[in-house]
Amino acid sequence: MVLQIPRIHFYEIDDQAWFPSFLREKVQACLTLVWIKRFPPFQSSSPATLVVKTLQSLLGPSIKDYTFIDFCSGAGGPTPHFEREINKALELEFIEQYHETTKKSTASVTRRKVVNETNGTLRTADSDNDNNNSNDTSVDFILTDIHPHIPSWRLACSHSPHLHYIPHPIDASAAPPDLLSQIHSSSSSATIPHRKPFRLYSLAFHHFSDPLARAVLKDTLRTSSGFAIFELQSRNLGSLFTILLLGPLLWGVSWYYFWGDWVHLFWTYVVPVTPSVVVLDGIVSCLRTRERGEILRLLDEVEEVDGDWRVGWRFESGRARHTWPFGEATWFVGIKDG
Template sequence: MAPWVPRMHVFEIDDQPWFPNFLRAKVQAALTRAWTTSVPFFQTGSPAQLAARVLASHLGSRVRSYVYIDFCAGAGGPTPSIEKHLNGSLSSSPNPHHPKSYADAAAAGTPAQDLSDKPVQFVLTDLHPHPEDWAVAARESPNISYEAGSVDAADVPPGLVGRYKKEGKKVMRLFSLAFHHFDDPLARAILKNTVETSDAFAIFELQERNIASFFTLIAFGIGCFALAPYFAWKWRSPVTIIFTYLIPILPFVLVFDGWMSALRTRTPDEVEALLRTCGAEGGEEELSRWRVRSGREMFFWPTGNLNWIICERR
């Protein structure tokens, strides 16, 4: 069902150049915690764990054939946690659909090298890179690497994608809590570049254009007030206390930007409409090969849903 509210490309405070960088870092850290934290009684797992489960279940035996490149990684976001949960599930619970022989691989159309049990690889990139933060994630996991230079998702350097294709891998682009930031012309340009250079993309959003998101974000704001002392102690950051309780900028920005993000979030049909009109080389014949699947999984009872879109070239 289409939302009652039309999509609006409204502004978010965290996107504005005048918003102080030291506060932006705290906002991004809080969003990462929203991805990676599981609240007892309200959640059976974190949203990042749920995203990993979606990739594993909906890609099946193809999950190992991809390298996953996050094109809007920010300071790291949920990708390190998604990597941990996805590779953990692959190593502990082998996929029953995974081909057991080269004959099975050929019959399934799966590259022979995917028969290995090697962990899947994730790459962090961004238009505004955070190499120091990414280096920490890369040290903590051998399955994470990063591009230290700026990477434009609408004009990706051929070598970035090409190096993995030379290794026999396909490339899936990840947009976690990011795709709603692009206006329609930029979104089309990014999808055009994706169709022309990559093999799949996945979009994960923690909000949608409905009343349920409104209440979920209020709960998020309450959680910020409740957990601020813990994170101030963990981060050794009195700034967190000051701008949560004395001058409550952080909870205000997180809730306000969350509501604006909900208004900017596209439905799967709206994303597919942009895909079909992106003007990629090969025209309608090429675009007809791309299959769009979508769904939602509850990550916070009773109103919070992880909305996902996975699109692969057939």
């Protein structure tokens, strides 16, 4: 594939220390809206749902073997949606398997009753009904960021026992080895099963400069069994056109989705800072987005991690349209076999 635009690592307004934190929260709220809402007729599903389907397709049944750690979570982003959709699907799968097992068990007990009645006795086989009815297949998600958003995370986690957060700053290039022991949850008794760590970078990896991106990848390979880089944009003219449409979209729907947040509405309609920053930073994000070959080159430049880290890792990548006609998400996923 011939790239239409060369990669340029400009600066985004939302990343700058001088940008007011309260406005940064409004910008991040808009990005979350773009992630999780579907806007027909241009979208058949939300971008977040598209990401969930991608993870389910790539990981298959092994999705239950991981704990998902979201780095650069911002105010929460799409991760609560990921958790809700994936665990809903796992619960439905569990219920279907349970009913299928129950049918087989009932048929087995009936056959045994017939045999025992023939022998002059009537006995129920309790062992056939000794099924574990608890759904222990749910997966956990953890929110982290170098600038934690505790109030937003606490609210999000209050809606699910499988969503947690780390209250301390977490550097994606130097994550602590005892990360899972630092979680906070809506339930003080919450525990996370010992599962393989899987890192998520949702609309985040393009923020890293090349040296920082290499450091993040090195730490990811060292401490994780898998990772996924998801971007809502590609580096092409079609994505730039789609991003330009975000301005009028946010201007048109913010009154509905943010009604009651008068600060947000003021900086959208009276002084349109919020939609302007979303669009300007979106253009820069588009120019920063890396293609598959560029991520692989960064991986090739990563210094040795516990021997030859390439052994046992496989990489998948792709793109999928989330908004008609040109809006597409890109993804790059690494999975460590075994």
